[in-house]
Amino acid sequence: MEQKFIAAWAANREKAEKLGVRMRPVAAEEAMKNARRCLSGNRISDGFNALADKGRLDLSLEALAVDKRFTSLFTDEEANTALMRLLDTGYRFK
Numbered sequence: 001m002e003q004k005f006i007a008a009w010a011a012n013r014e015k016a017e018k019l020g021v022r023m024r025p026v027a028a029e030e031a032m033k034n035a036r037r038c039l040s041g042n043r044i045s046d047g048f049n050a051l052a053d054k055g056r057l058d059l060s061l062e063a064l065a066v067d068k069r070f071t072s073l074f075t076d077e078e079a080n081t082a083l084m085r086l087l088d089t090g091y092r093f094k
Helices: 002-018 028-039 048-053 061-065 076-088
Strands: none
Touching (some): 002 028, 002 061, 028 076
């Protein structure tokens, strides 16, 4: 499951780059650690605000963290943090 998440996050970063949203590259072996760090505390993920401005928060780490395919990879606290960030921006779930 982790490998699918890592691949999905990498694909989303590529899509974001094509939209002009600059995001830091994340090495596959560090991806889960980086994702958890972003979701624990006040630091939002790279590109979150730029993706929000473009109406593409579906490409954010936060959206992946609450995606039913990947919720088992995160603690309830991490998932709740992601959810609150998305809701605070008015994100509409599909």
